[in-house]
Ligand SMILES: Nc1ncnc2c1ncn2[C@@H]1O[C@H](COP(=O)(O)OP(=O)(O)OP(=O)(O)O)[C@@H](O)[C@H]1O
């Protein structure tokens with residue numbers, strides 16, 4: 497784990513990766529390629545027990561992190577902003593510090609925190625906080641939908657959709673059809689179970705060029721790091737125009753973020769969602785060094 501500082505060459509910032517639940521001293525196989533790349537670039541790799549973290553046992557989750565590690569970038573499974581704050585506090589007790597603060601994590605991870613900044617370049621959205629298992633009433637949804645332009649929409653929570661159940665729990669063919677909106681949103685909330693994050697977001701549907709796919713644009717300190725495919729469509733790599741988007745990423749004020757960008761059928765490049773770069777997945781087939789090499793040079 498120790499790396500000797502060479503004169504004039506900054507010590508690479510270590511990565512904190514998720515441990516394999518079955519072999520806790522090893523990296524989760526999903527992140528093994530990233531661990532190998534980090535090591536080959538001279539960066540240390542520490543492991544966190546993601547299950548213990550989600551179960552509220554942050555101290556136990558970081559017990560394998562060496563003492564006094566200093567700044568760290570996390571790369572792993574997503575977690576709520578509250579759990580991320582617990583992770584940061586537990587690491588600080590061991591002399592380590594997440595380069596992305598808990599406030600920054602929430603800003604990029606949860607739609608209501610990034611929406612205002614990106615409002616000109618992302619589908620119109622209306623947010624209603626609610627708890628797992630307790631969907632808004634039909635009347636509340638009618639009120640929420642009335643804040644959006646008429647026409648079709650989609651539903652998601654503050655972080656994730658049920659895009660794989662497009663007709664049953666994601667797509668809203670007509671925001672004015674309150675009974676149908678209530679049915680789809682209720683199914684969405686039920687399927688999210690206890691993982692429903694924050695509440696419900698209704699978004700105006702925009703017509704994207706689906707054959708072109710989405711680009712996942714990676715940003716570090718407001719500069720573009722890399723453009724990859726979206727993990728759902730690893731073979732498609734659109735080349736977005738980011739002129740309008742880059743100043744907004746800077747305004748958000750987070751260190752390491754992603755923007756998923758799609759081309760609307762009228763040609764406009766639109767931000768489908770913003771994410772924290774630490775929990776954004778890489779598409780298969782890409783060399784993780786494209787993102788990790790510049791990342792570990794920052795602290
Ligand atoms: N407002 C919209 N108009 C049209 N299509 C949309 C809209 N919002 C989402 N979609 C479609 O649904 C997909 C999933 O939406 P979104 O990316 O917001 O959810 P997610 O579950 O967070 O996905 P990810 O796997 O990228 O984290 C998008 O990739 C896009 O194809």
Ligand SMILES: [Mg+2]
Nearest residue numbers: 726756768769
């Ligand atoms: Mg998405």
